[in-house]
Amino acid sequence: MRARTLPGTTITAPNVVLGLMRIAQRSDEQIRELVAAAREVGIDFFDHADIYGGAPHACERRFGEALRLSSAEREQVTIQSKCGIVPDGPYFDFSSAHIVDSVHGSLAALGTDYLDLLLLHRPDALVEPDEVARAFDELAAAGKVRYFGVSNHTPAQIELLRASLDQPLVVNQLQLSLPHAPMVAQGLAANMTGLDQSLQRDGGVLDYCRLHQITVQAWSPFQAGQGRGVFLGSPDYPELNAVIDRLAAGYGVAPEAIATAWITRHPAQMQVVLGTTTPARVRAAAEGSDLPLTRPEWYELARAAGHHVP
Numbered sequence: 001m002r003a004r005t006l007p008g009t010t011i012t013a014p015n016v017v018l019g020l021m022r023i024a025q026r027s028d029e030q031i032r033e034l035v036a037a038a039r040e041v042g043i044d045f046f047d048h049a050d051i052y053g054g055a056p057h058a059c060e061r062r063f064g065e066a067l068r069l070s071s072a073e074r075e076q077v078t079i080q081s082k083c084g085i086v087p088d089g090p091y092f093d094f095s096s097a098h099i100v101d102s103v104h105g106s107l108a109a110l111g112t113d114y115l116d117l118l119l120l121h122r123p124d125a126l127v128e129p130d131e132v133a134r135a136f137d138e139l140a141a142a143g144k145v146r147y148f149g150v151s152n153h154t155p156a157q158i159e160l161l162r163a164s165l166d167q168p169l170v171v172n173q174l175q176l177s178l179p180h181a182p183m184v185a186q187g188l189a190a191n192m193t194g195l196d197q198s199l200q201r202d203g204g205v206l207d208y209c210r211l212h213q214i215t216v217q218a219w220s221p222f223q224a225g226q227g228r229g230v231f232l233g234s235p236d237y238p239e240l241n242a243v244i245d246r247l248a249a250g251y252g253v254a255p256e257a258i259a260t261a262w263i264t265r266h267p268a269q270m271q272v273v274l275g276t277t278t279p280a281r282v283r284a285a286a287e288g289s290d291l292p293l294t295r296p297e298w299y300e301l302a303r304a305a306g307h308h309v310p
């Protein structure tokens, strides 16, 4: 498993991590098996959010109840959570009170005294950066959150926050998979006419994050995007799956490893956030952590996923 110190932190983090968005209905034993499978392949970094699981903090609570980490065990793992989405609406709330309350709920549910990372989950149009700064100052001073980041934010939204914050924003978690890759594919078709791909929708977020040492975390790495389900093995993606399967056979790995490697091979040093609840799929994807896809292979995958490579 490839790992590095996350820029702006002292955290050594693997480039494949486990998201726990889908564990609400899993038993304690299943959660322990999933986490054990992750730990065995070097994944000691776990992604949560206050909203995962339907009821507030439901998945965080399942994780906390199943693992009951001792303080020594807690120190061996990195726990990240998110706040700012209010599902009952839905709407977004980056007020100081909401952020602080959410973190308190996360800590209680997870059974821990601190979060290693807290991300603002989705942009709040009504954001007042000084309110965010007040919450971050309070949480940092109390030792309840070590580092901060965002998710689904554009460069300008990050700049707006940065102007008020004392803490660096070290992570931006964004949707990215082979078929859903606008932030990667746009640059390939820049300044071309007649192509949807050439439209920049994200303010150049990938290059911005690279320039500012903000680690991009790729969420839903196996989903086609826009609610179209999993692309691996799907008859809707015959060309892509043919290339994935051929490369998987050549490297002697599972298809999940190739889909993971397309992201880890990118020089932005992104982290892939897996969402599977199947231990075998965690092991399979982890094999993509350091798979040296060649340039021709990487571009062939991009083309097979439907992106225009002029």
Ligand SMILES: NC(=O)c1ccc[n+]([C@@H]2O[C@H](COP(=O)([O-])OP(=O)(O)OC[C@H]3O[C@@H](n4cnc5c(N)ncnc54)[C@H](OP(=O)(O)O)[C@@H]3O)[C@@H](O)[C@H]2O)c1
Pocket (backbone or CB within 6 Å): 018, 019, 020, 021, 022, 047, 048, 121, 151, 152, 173, 174, 218, 219, 220, 221, 222, 223, 230, 232, 256, 273, 274, 275, 276, 277, 278, 281
């Ligand atoms: N920041 C955000 O806005 C945001 C949004 C969504 C998610 N996330 C984070 O990203 C994580 C991953 O999201 P995700 O769950 O949508 O990602 P994913 O890893 O792309 O999808 C996992 C889902 O696909 C299923 N699946 C079916 N076939 C699969 C295969 N061959 N390989 C892998 N999975 C297969 C899994 O089922 P099984 O469980 O049965 O294996 C699981 O339901 C979440 O846990 C969460 O932490 C963040």
